Amino acid sequence: MTDTNLHPFTIEVSPLTTPKGHFGWAIRKHGKLLERSDRPHVSEDKAHAQAIAAVERTAHPGTGARR
Template sequence: MTEAVPHPYSIEVSPLMKPAGHFGWAMRKHGKLTERSDRPHVSEQKAHESALAAMERDLNPAAALRRR
């Protein structure tokens, strides 16, 4: 995970108990939980990429509106 996460955000990627071998993520802003993954990801890298996309949506709410 070489991509820098800007302050005040932090991303935690962790293995899931079920399904085994999958990963989930949690995004925090100023230490408080902002969002967490709602689906398992097949690799740690995929989970991190998904968390970065969620962070981008949080940083730019107008971009999230255009997706709909």
């Protein structure tokens, strides 16, 4: 799953092998791995939403809540 309006970032959501039925995400900038989820997400949509939030934090540092 990719969003075209996130250039130069790319979001990849994929199923995890463990735990089964959960998803993880990875953010790439110009093809290089920038960040990866550290938690399993129960659905592909929830994983994608968390990845979007991470891109926003990365693209606009200092405007969001502290991590």
